[in-house]
Amino acid sequence: MRLPRSSFLRIATFAAIAAGTAIAVSGCAVSVPVGVKPVVGFDARRYMGTWYELARIDHRFEKGLTRTSAHYSLNDDGTVKVVNRGFDASRQEWRESEGRARFLGDPSIAALKVSFFGPFYGGYNVVSLDDGYQTALVVGSSPEYFWLLSRSKQIPADKLKALLEKAQDLGIDLRRVLLVEQE
Structure with missing residues (x-):
């Protein structure tokens, strides 16, 4: 049985819209990677402010950049300006690039999704944070995305080494991690 041309066009249009919606929604779906445990008892207000990137796994959006930093501020709606x-x-x-982050659930769990490009999100999971909110380890949607952040442009070498060892214990491939020039 053949469908009339108008019915075929309606079905094809509906299928195209459904496929486009599915692609857009999948770009918004972010979950915490297996084996990654975000910080619990997270205080977003204490996390706000400027963080300097001391180490990272390089990706095209940061390739060749030095003196990298991120500034976070809370928006009235509970999202985070990045x-x-x-x-x-x-x-x-x-x-410079501006984005917006949203908590995946309870804001006391440091699992967020961040977008710099419309409806497409990446993971942002704070997996280690010292009590004074001075250093943090962040893993993205997979262990292929990693950042070591600090409130200071430099930290003592032994502290840096300990944080990188902690990252390695979390599954980060230290052979891919580069130290970021801050001065």
């Missing part, structure tokens, strides 16, 4: 900044030495200019 402003990432880094210096591109090859162009001798600063690059």
